[in-house]
Amino acid sequence: MTQSDTWRPSASLGMIRARAEMLSRIREFFRQAGVLEVESPVCSRYGVTDPAIDSFAARYTGPGAAQGLDLFLQTSPEFPMKRLLAAGSGPIYQLCKVFRNGELGRRHNPEFSLLEWYRPGYDHHWLMEEVADLINRLVETPLPVEKLTYGEAFEQTLGLNPHLAGIDPLRRCAIEQGISGAGELIIDHRDGWLDLLLSHLIEPGLGENGMTFLYDYPASQAALARVRGGTPAVAERFELYLSGMEIANGFHELTDGREQRRRFVEDNRRRRESGRPVIPMDESLLAALAAGMPACAGVALGIDRLLMFLTGCNDIRQVLAFDISRA
Amino acid sequence: MASYSTNEFKGGLKIMMDGDPCSIIENEFVKPGKGQAFNRVKIRNLKTGRVLEKTFKSGESVEGADVHETDLQYLYNDGEFWHFMDPQSFEQVSADQAAVGESAKWLKEQDSCLVTLWNGSPIIVEPPKFVVLNITDTDPGLKGDTSGSGGKPATLETGAVVRVPLFVQIGEAIKVDTRTGEYVSRAKED
Numbered sequence: 196m197t198q199s200d201t202w203r204p205s206a207s208l209g210m211i212r213a214r215a216e217m218l219s220r221i222r223e224f225f226r227q228a229g230v231l232e233v234e235s236p237v238c239s240r241y242g243v244t245d246p247a248i249d250s251f252a253a254r255y256t257g258p259g260a261a262q263g264l265d266l267f268l269q270t271s272p273e274f275p276m277k278r279l280l281a282a283g284s285g286p287i288y289q290l291c292k293v294f295r296n297g298e299l300g301r302r303h304n305p306e307f308s309l310l311e312w313y314r315p316g317y318d319h320h321w322l323m324e325e326v327a328d329l330i331n332r333l334v335e336t337p338l339p340v341e342k343l344t345y346g347e348a349f350e351q352t353l354g355l356n357p358h359l360a361g362i363d364p365l366r367r368c369a370i371e372q373g374i375s376g377a378g379e380l381i382i383d384h385r386d387g388w389l390d391l392l393l394s395h396l397i398e399p400g401l402g403e404n405g406m407t408f409l410y411d412y413p414a415s416q417a418a419l420a421r422v423r424g425g426t427p428a429v430a431e432r433f434e435l436y437l438s439g440m441e442i443a444n445g446f447h448e449l450t451d452g453r454e455q456r457r458r459f460v461e462d463n464r465r466r467r468e469s470g471r472p473v474i475p476m477d478e479s480l481l482a483a484l485a486a487g488m489p490a491c492a493g494v495a496l497g498i499d500r501l502l503m504f505l506t507g508c509n510d511i512r513q514v515l516a517f518d519i520s521r522a
Numbered sequence: 523m524a525s526y527s528t529n530e531f532k533g534g535l536k537i538m539m540d541g542d543p544c545s546i547i548e549n550e551f552v553k554p555g556k557g558q559a560f561n562r563v564k565i566r567n568l569k570t571g572r573v574l575e576k577t578f579k580s581g582e583s584v585e586g587a588d589v590h591e592t593d594l595q596y597l598y599n600d601g602e603f604w605h606f607m608d609p610q611s612f613e614q615v616s617a618d619q620a621a622v623g624e625s626a627k628w629l630k631e632q633d634s635c636l637v638t639l640w641n642g643s644p645i646i647v648e649p650p651k652f653v654v655l656n657i658t659d660t661d662p663g664l665k666g667d668t669s670g671s672g673g674k675p676a677t678l679e680t681g682a683v684v685r686v687p688l689f690v691q692i693g694e695a696i697k698v699d700t701r702t703g704e705y706v707s708r709a710k711e712d
Contacts, residue, residue, distance in 0.1 A: 393554060
């Protein structure tokens with residue numbers, strides 16, 4: 196790429212049309228399903244505390260904020276959409292840009308598009324069905340659907356129980372399975388080792404011949420999902436994989452405001468431990484949960500990756516009008 | 523030597539790995555949406571030429587390797603080492619068998635080679651893409667055969683053996699492609 200052609204799009208014009216077609220079919224799907232399209236602020240005074248997600252910061256100065264106001268660019272529209280749910284919006288969806296710092300690669304661009312939707316009264320299984328319906332509306336021939344618990348995926352591929360195994364057996368497994376360099380990795384959290392095994396050994400085989408939903412995650416990876424008690428306790432969370440690529444992440448949503456606050460505080464404790472910035476937790480979301488959010492399931496789906504799948508691309512730049520290097 | 527964080531990884535970056543200088547071939551960023559980020563890299567060990575994979579936790583740092591490539595003139599072989607000279611500074615370096623490897627059979631005195639230096643010592647020697655070498659031995663073939671079909675083996679002044687057309691004779695200079703080890707043409711008389 197020479198300087199003189201950096202003005203050109205990274206996607207072909209055919210791809211830009213394919214994106215428009217996909218977006219209009221998604222909107223049609225939700226119109227028929229009676230789900231309301233909404234918009235919410237991209238900038239917020241609150242950020243996401245998740246230790247594995249980093250926000251971009253922005254600053255507003257002007258009327259109402261003479262000294263300046265620090266804002267975060269959203270990493271997902273989850274918090275404001277939940278406030279709409281608590282205010283009685285009913286089922287809603289949003290197509291929007293989200294921003295995640297530090298993420299760039301074949302499947303990552305720091306700015307990307309999410310489709311996020313919420314279904315009051317649904318649980319994660321019901322929502323998985325609707326995700327599958329939407330995908331099948333966008334492909335030429337319907338794809339078979341496979342559902343696998345997180346535990347089953349680990350048992351089948353690696354022969355270990357991800358809910359019980361400690362750091363040592365997880366590390367041993369990574370070494371025995373030939374993840375080069377695993378022996379020298381310093382990862383002090385069990386979930387980091389699970390992420391290593393999942394991303395290197397399990398994910399590439401998920402969604403090979405259709406859609407694969409992984410569900411019932413370790414309780415330690417609940418994020419904003421409900422945890423269902425039992426042995427072991429599991430998070431009512433799911434992810435969709437297509438051709439070895441993570442496409443969507445959904446929850447049977449946590450509605451308990453006190454539990455949500457406890458998780459935000461715990462996230463920030465882990466951030467502080469690892470020397471990362473502590474993020475102001477979203478008090479507006481917590482207030483909405485306290486006021487009462489209807490029981491619901493919600494999911495965020497990566498639009499760019501979905502377009503990659505639909506068009507058979509293996510690099511996200513091919514589906515973006517202008518990737519970060521041309522932004 | 524500086525160290526590099528995974529954010530600086532890209533094709534061609536030279537890093538130290540298990541005590542050997544390596545070059546990054548491919549760098550892939552892998553991250554579950556809500557999980558730990560990793561960099562999966564493919565690297566070539568510059569001493570052995572072997573390609574290996576390695577996973578780093580994103581944000582980790584690794585030691586850089588003091589590696590650079592330079593054009594050096596081949597001087598002579600003393601039986602153990604191959605000696606090269608920088609045509610600008612006239613500084614000399616010597617390369618061992620491990621560094622020269624298969625290239626040895628193409629090295630002709632005065633020719634310019636691309637030499638990879640690690641901490642100032644050669645670890646890879648690449649001969650010019652085309653070399654002109656004299657034939658020291660070959661069967662006296664059929665005169666007048668210009669088809670080039672079949673051909674015959676010819677031993678060159680450096681010891682290399684290449685297939686040449688039947689019309690090429692002992693004492694002639696030929697041009698050889700060192701990447702394929704194939705005869706290209708007779709060298710122009712000048």
